[in-house]
Amino acid sequence: MSCYISSNENRFYAGLETNYGAVASVSAANRFSAVSLTARQRPDIAVRRDKTGSRTYIGVAGVPRRKTDFELKTYMSGWAGGSTGPSYGPLFQGALGAAPQIGAARTVDAVANGTHLHFTAAHGLSIGQAVRIGSDIRFVSAIADPQSIVVNAPFSVPPTSGATTGATVTYRPATDTPSVSIFDYWEPTEAVQRIISGAAINKMKISVNADYHEFTFSGGAQDLIDNASFTAGLGALTAFPPEPVLADFNYSIIPGHLGQVWIGTTPNQFLTLTKAEIDLDNGMDLRAREFGSNGPRCIAPGQRNVSLNFSLYEQDDAATQELYQAARQRSPISVMFQLGQQGGQLAGVYMPNVIPELPEFDDSEVRLQWKFTGSRAQGTVDDEIYVAFG
Numbered sequence: 276m277s278c279y280i281s282s283n284e285n286r287f288y289a290g291l292e293t294n295y296g297a298v299a300s301v302s303a304a305n306r307f308s309a310v311s312l313t314a315r316q317r318p319d320i321a322v323r324r325d326k327t328g329s330r331t332y333i334g335v336a337g338v339p340r341r342k343t344d345f346e347l348k349t350y351m352s353g354w355a356g357g358s359t360g361p362s363y364g365p366l367f368q369g370a371l372g373a374a375p376q377i378g379a380a381r382t383v384d385a386v387a388n389g390t391h392l393h394f395t396a397a398h399g400l401s402i403g404q405a406v407r408i409g410s411d412i413r414f415v416s417a418i419a420d421p422q423s424i425v426v427n428a429p430f431s432v433p434p435t436s437g438a439t440t441g442a443t444v445t446y447r448p449a450t451d452t453p454s455v456s457i458f459d460y461w462e463p464t465e466a467v468q469r470i471i472s473g474a475a476i477n478k479m480k481i482s483v484n485a486d487y488h489e490f491t492f493s494g495g496a497q498d499l500i501d502n503a504s505f506t507a508g509l510g511a512l513t514a515f516p517p518e519p520v521l522a523d524f525n526y527s528i529i530p531g532h533l534g535q536v537w538i539g540t541t542p543n544q545f546l547t548l549t550k551a552e553i554d555l556d557n558g559m560d561l562r563a564r565e566f567g568s569n570g571p572r573c574i575a576p577g578q579r580n581v582s583l584n585f586s587l588y589e590q591d592d593a594a595t596q597e598l599y600q601a602a603r604q605r606s607p608i609s610v611m612f613q614l615g616q617q618g619g620q621l622a623g624v625y626m627p628n629v630i631p632e633l634p635e636f637d638d639s640e641v642r643l644q645w646k647f648t649g650s651r652a653q654g655t656v657d658d659e660i661y662v663a664f665g
Contacts, residue, residue, distance in 0.1 A: 280466050286518065287312065287347075288458040289365045295573045296473035296497040298510035299365075299456040303522035307362040310348040310489070312459055314471055316341055316499040319563075340569045343496040345471050347457065351488035352526040353620040354664045356442035361664055364444065365455050366492050370479040370555055371662065372449030372576075376404050378665075383408070383438040384422075389429035397421045403625065405663030407441040408434045410617045411535075412665045414445075414625040416609075427611055427625060428537040428544070441618050443665040448657040452476070452557060452576050454497075456510075460518040468518070472510040473497025475574045477559035481612075481624055481662075483551035483585075485531040488614045488622065495561045497571045529620050535613040540601060542609055543594035549644060551585035551612065553624055555660065581652040581659045583610060583629060589643045602631040602647070610652075621665045626652040628659070 287309045290299030318339040327333055347366070354361040360368075360375045368375060378400075385393040392406070400406070404415050406426060413426040457471040477494035502515040536545045558577025565572060589595060601608050607628045614622040629652045634645035652659040 280461060280463075284462040284466075286460045286521075287349075288460070288519070289363060290456050290458075291365045291368060292454045292456055292473070294511070295454045296510060296571075298470055298472050298500070298512055298516070300516075301456070301458060301519060303519045303524075304359070305362055305365070305519070306524060307349060308352065308524075308526055310350060312345065312347045312457070314343070314345040314459075314469065314496075314499055316343040318342075338569055340563065341498070342563070343471070343499050344494070345457065345474060345496055346491065346493040348489060348491045351490065351529045351614055351622055353529070354444075355619060360444035360446070363490070364446070364664075366476060366490070367446040367479075367662055369453055369455040369474065369476040370492060370557070371446045371660070372452040373447045373657070376401070376445040376447070378405060378407070378440065378443035378445065380442070381440045383434050383436060383440070385436055386434050389433055390416075390426050391419065391423065392426065392434070393423045395422075398424060400424055403445065403447055403627075403658060403661040405443040405445045405623055405625075405661070405665060407443050407618060407621065407665035408438055409441075410621070412443065412613055412621045412623040412663060414611065414623065414627075414661055414663070416627065427609055427627070428542045431535070441665055443663050445661055445663040447661050448579065448659060450576075450657060452559075452574060454574055458518075468502045468515070470500045470510060470516075471496045471498075472500055473571060475557075475559050475561055475571075477557050479555040481553040483531070483534070483553075483612055483614065484549065487531045488529050488534075489531070494557075494559055495563075495571065497561075527620060529615045529622075533614070533616045535611075535616075537611040537613075538608060539594060539597055540606060540608050542611065543597075545587060545594065547588040547590060547595075549586045549588065551583070553612070553626075553660070554580075554582045554584070556580040556582075579659065581626065583626065583650045583652065584646075584648050585650075586637070586644050586646045589645050598631065599634070599645075602633045605630050607653070618665065623661075623663045623665070625661045625663075626659060628653050
């Protein structure tokens with residue numbers, strides 16, 4: 276019997292729920308490594324204002340509404356491809372909404388201008404979907420014809436005829452967002468095991484150029500279920516589910532300084548970026564204040580807010596000056612971050628239409644930095660941001 280529980284002795288899983296609050300089924304393939312998970316459930320007790328003839332708190336009878344919040348941080352890790360996305364893919368789908376698009380291998384027939392790709396057969400791609408060739412991940416910015424596309428930025432090594440695309444998975448926005456079950460299993464097995472059911476991802480943050488590329492997901496949930504106090508019916512379960520049978524768990528963490536940045540009206544590669552954060556806020560309402568219910572009933576997302584904060588060193592080149600002019604004129608620019616630098620360890624974040632805010636001049640260091648804060652992505656219908664792995 277252990278005298279304490281080590282904070283490293285836990286394993287995380289995530290799965291999409293078919294019905295809100297009904298705990299998803301997971302397998303060993305759904306396991307991912309996380310930096311931390313905080314989950315808190317507390318009663319939502321209203322203040323009593325009646326006169327009781329005393330200053331003593333009498334208490335509140337009955338079962339109050341419950342409020343459950345969570346925040347999960349994880350590092351970007353490698354992805355081996357396959358018919359499903361990475362193990363933390365349900366979290367991205369929960370944040371963005373649409374079902375992931377799996378990119379299959381395609382053969383390039385010809386390349387023009389570095390960004391126009393013609394394939395030997397119909398490509399079946401859609402705008403915003405990721406394409407990977409070699410160690411580069413790019414996004415479809417236009418469909419020329421059933422066999423030709425335009426990507427958002429040129430490849431580092433221009434592809435030639437006969438080149439093949441690698442596996443990708445693309446997550447894109449949708450009007451509705453699914454709920455997620457997050458499992459937190461501990462060693463020893465006698466320890467309290469937990470499931471966050473009905474997790475609605477309200478906020479997602481992608482951090483670039485930290486020690487490691489980091490993803491943060493937070494929001495509210497319907498319930499925080501544990502095996503110590505479980506009763507049948509919680510999370511639509513008849514029994515608390517045991518942890519899936521463990522399998523090989525090999526993963527690689529991607530250093531935060533590896534990648535590429537493409538910014539501009541005509542995208543230019545910037546090598547002067549010092550920091551960036553992409554924030555998504557779903558404006559989520561869990562419908563938790565309705566009469567006759569002591570917990571959330573479903574997910575009701577509000578207006579989506581995708582914003583970008585980034586810093587870079589100023590240079591006197593044309594690309595940097597163009598970026599400043601775009602901010603002055605509030606002209607839309609496209610922004611793409613590639614995280615990682617080799618196939619199987621790549622992620623891409625593409626925002627085709629960002630209005631840059633005027634930068635703050637930071638002269639506290641030896642070299643002048645520009646800090647762009649709160650630059651918001653916009654679009655037409657569910658097209659502000661795309662996230663992909665390859």
